[in-house]
Amino acid sequence: MRTLAIDYGDxxxxxxxxxxxxxxxxxxxxxxxxxxxxxxxxxxxxIEHEGAERVVLGLPLNMxxxxxxxxxxxxxxxxxxxxxxxxxxxxxxxxLSSYDAEQQLxxxxxxxxxxxxxxxxGQLDAIAAATFLQAFLDGNLLPITFDD
Numbered sequence: 001m002r003t004l005a006i007d008y009g010d011x012x013x014x015x016x017x018x019x020x021x022x023x024x025x026x027x028x029x030x031x032x033x034x035x036x037x038x039x040x041x042x043x044x045x046x047i048e049h050e051g052a053e054r055v056v057l058g059l060p061l062n063m064x065x066x067x068x069x070x071x072x073x074x075x076x077x078x079x080x081x082x083x084x085x086x087x088x089x090x091x092x093x094x095x096l097s098s099y100d101a102e103q104q105l106x107x108x109x110x111x112x113x114x115x116x117x118x119x120x121x122g123q124l125d126a127i128a129a130a131t132f133l134q135a136f137l138d139g140n141l142l143p144i145t146f147d148d
Contacts, residue, residue: 004028004052005133006043007094007125008060008074013039014125016133017050025133027126036077040084047085055087056136058094058129059144075146092141094132 001022007014015028029046033039047055057078060070067075078089135141 001053002051003054003056003133003137004043004047004050005056005058005129005136007058007129007132008077009033009125012125013043014127014129015043015046016126016130017052018133018137020051022137025130025137027123027130030123030125036080040081043081044085047087053087055081055085055089056133057081057089057091058132059091061093061144090136091144091146092132092136093144094128 001018002020003018003022003025005016005018005025007016011033013031013033015031016025017028018025028050031039031042043055046052057074059074060068062068062071074091078091081087082089132141
């Protein structure tokens with residue numbers, strides 16, 4: 001089952017996609033966000049183009065596990081995306097995905113890969129989405145549910 005992961009940010013939204021077997025996550029793209037309506041439209045096009053069958057959306061919980069303003073917005077965004085796409089939208093904890101993505105980029109730099117600041121910032125969001133998608137596919141992150 002192909003799964004699309006979304007790392008929602010204020011300016012950029014990182015996308016990652018699993019393989020058809022649902023076992024390997026890879027960074028896909030970064031979308032520059034203007035409005036949620038525009039973003040949902042772009043995500044729906046990606047879903048159709050890539051043949052995604054479900055969506056995993058990172059939920060930015062506070063470090064103590066509580067739901068803050070950002071997480072509340074993601075819960076509402078998930079509902080809108082579910083309505084627009086007709087797919088299951090699964091919320092998962094993304095608290096450490098940006099840190100993990102940053103560590104991956106540091107490792108790539110140490111391995112000799114040259115990344116400009118602009119290129120690094122763009123890749124970071126898609127890598128963060130791939131990081132939490134892989135953890136979800138591996139069974140290390142469970143869905144977080146809320147009453148509708």
